[in-house]
Amino acid sequence: MDIVVCIKQVPEEIVINKKTGTLIRDNVRATINPCDKNAIELAVSLKERHNAKITLVSMGPSDAEKALTYGLAMGADQAVLLCDKAFAGSDTLATALVLSTAIKKIKHFDLILCGKETIDSGTQQVGPQIAHYLKISQVTSVIDLSVKGKKIHATRELRDEFETLEAKLPVLVTVNKGMNKPRLPTYLDIYEASNKDLFIWSAKDIKVNKDQIGLNGSPTKIGNLFQPEKKRRCIMLKGSTSDVANSLLDHLRSKELI
Amino acid sequence: MKNIDKYRGVLVFIKKEQDTFVKNNLGLISLGRVIADELETKLSAILAGDSLGDLPDKLRSYGVDIVYTVDNPMLKRYSTFYYQKIVCDLLKESNPEIVLFCSDDVGMDLAPRVACEFQTGLSAHCMELKTDKKSRQLLQICPYFDHMATILTNTRPQIATIQVGAKKDLIRKDNRKGKIIDVVPDFENQNVKILSVHKKEISDQEKIEEADVIVAVGRGMKNIQLAEELATTLSGVIGATQAVTDADLLSESHMIGQTGKVVQPKLYIACGISGAGQHIVGMQDSGTIVAINTDENAPIFKIADYGIVGDASKVISEILKILKN
Numbered sequence: 166m167d168i169v170v171c172i173k174q175v176p177e178e179i180v181i182n183k184k185t186g187t188l189i190r191d192n193v194r195a196t197i198n199p200c201d202k203n204a205i206e207l208a209v210s211l212k213e214r215h216n217a218k219i220t221l222v223s224m225g226p227s228d229a230e231k232a233l234t235y236g237l238a239m240g241a242d243q244a245v246l247l248c249d250k251a252f253a254g255s256d257t258l259a260t261a262l263v264l265s266t267a268i269k270k271i272k273h274f275d276l277i278l279c280g281k282e283t284i285d286s287g288t289q290q291v292g293p294q295i296a297h298y299l300k301i302s303q304v305t306s307v308i309d310l311s312v313k314g315k316k317i318h319a320t321r322e323l324r325d326e327f328e329t330l331e332a333k334l335p336v337l338v339t340v341n342k343g344m345n346k347p348r349l350p351t352y353l354d355i356y357e358a359s360n361k362d363l364f365i366w367s368a369k370d371i372k373v374n375k376d377q378i379g380l381n382g383s384p385t386k387i388g389n390l391f392q393p394e395k396k397r398r399c400i401m402l403k404g405s406t407s408d409v410a411n412s413l414l415d416h417l418r419s420k421e422l423i
Numbered sequence: 424m425k426n427i428d429k430y431r432g433v434l435v436f437i438k439k440e441q442d443t444f445v446k447n448n449l450g451l452i453s454l455g456r457v458i459a460d461e462l463e464t465k466l467s468a469i470l471a472g473d474s475l476g477d478l479p480d481k482l483r484s485y486g487v488d489i490v491y492t493v494d495n496p497m498l499k500r501y502s503t504f505y506y507q508k509i510v511c512d513l514l515k516e517s518n519p520e521i522v523l524f525c526s527d528d529v530g531m532d533l534a535p536r537v538a539c540e541f542q543t544g545l546s547a548h549c550m551e552l553k554t555d556k557k558s559r560q561l562l563q564i565c566p567y568f569d570h571m572a573t574i575l576t577n578t579r580p581q582i583a584t585i586q587v588g589a590k591k592d593l594i595r596k597d598n599r600k601g602k603i604i605d606v607v608p609d610f611e612n613q614n615v616k617i618l619s620v621h622k623k624e625i626s627d628q629e630k631i632e633e634a635d636v637i638v639a640v641g642r643g644m645k646n647i648q649l650a651e652e653l654a655t656t657l658s659g660v661i662g663a664t665q666a667v668t669d670a671d672l673l674s675e676s677h678m679i680g681q682t683g684k685v686v687q688p689k690l691y692i693a694c695g696i697s698g699a700g701q702h703i704v705g706m707q708d709s710g711t712i713v714a715i716n717t718d719e720n721a722p723i724f725k726i727a728d729y730g731i732v733g734d735a736s737k738v739i740s741e742i743l744k745i746l747k748n
Binding site: 179181188199256257258261282287288289290291292293294296297298302303304305306318323324325326327328329330331332333336342343383384385386387388389390391392393394395396397398399400401402406407409410411413414416417420422423 | 500503504527528531532534535536538539540542543544545546547548562567568569570571572573574575576577578613614615616617618619620621622623625636657669675681682689690700701703707710711712713714722724725726727728729730731732733737738741742744745746
């Protein structure tokens, strides 16, 4: 079985430039997006039970090699970094095009795993869009998965219920954070990871149409960032802790809220 | 940009659940109606499900100009494949300029594939929509960390998933004599089948959308137990920011915001919450908002009715002391 896991390198901590409102990525330690680690863990645990080859794919700057190396240390077999200035500024549609085009180049895929959402944008869109580009089914928000021959059984966690589906391979699955406990690689794992293949592919390598990628090839644009309007006139309560507590309770009582 | 003028109208995606509409879907109709009025165009709805009964008529009375109904046993439960097919087929016929989904389990699974099929933009978890009448551009306003971002789509249709509040069913009953058009789907075999469904056991404490009082905690609230105590004292429930549920201090069912729940209690007490856009989107429509935070410049104060600059644990502890006497 060939498993492809799509991962994203994200800042370890969300630090915002207060003036511009944009995410600070420089000098902030980077890590694998949390639920992408769950996706890698799932792949590695499937490999332990079935005969499987795991390929990691990520689009990002050259620094994202670190995230891929970590995934290799967790137990993946090879990794592909999609790295090209032409990819910069891609929205979800353009990102999904780049990733799916690379997966087509990898050629063999039975199961594609993605984290459900990233902590730095959180759209949940890239997984389903990769599936659509590859013309395969998808199962989103998965918390449990087993492989039964040429099919999977996957349980989705929805708002009010758990839904278990059977899906034929190939299929793309997005996994929830906390579905499993990602293993911590040992020093030996990390050493061995450095000997595994990590390919770096450009836009030219995957033959993706340059009009459909990057900032200019993306149908959505982020306009100006702005501070939320001041929607209410906030009455600031002042004084000692006891003063403010009493004053607040008086206000709430007068409004019959407590 | 290719032939934008052939796209007209606003379309909302509505699904049946049990004998009524999916929670929050009616809020989407209200929003769609406002946008359609601004652009002086028609609002249509696609209503999918099994045994739709009088639901299409209800949609007409809520101000929908054209109700496309797809009534089929295969649509009883949501499936990506069938729903994608009916929505895409309908969009190809009707060419709306704007398509709106709720950002719920179904919308988040379905909208990305629809946008991909039409090679168009999709913005996630919008909290507000505006229009530019001249360009007919939809301004999709989404939380972006501490700020808000306006997303613009340069292709058509412009598709968005919307965080609609739990109680935001502001339906304008104007008895438009809208049209109902029955659509007969043409289904192929799908590769996914449902094996079983289990209802979640949800305790009253976890039904935070229904609560009148919510005491919510953020990273700045060191003593969550105190907040729980206050919630119990006020017959309310406890809520949390994503930072708190991510740290496993409270279960995800308490998470409020962009990727969590949208709540609208009568009283919302925000303890140690700075007020990042992702959280605000989930609680800004609460009745009365109290904010307690050490940073006087925290954005939460901009949307609060009462503000206290201080350590939330100390203030809550004091409030409990007073309430006990």
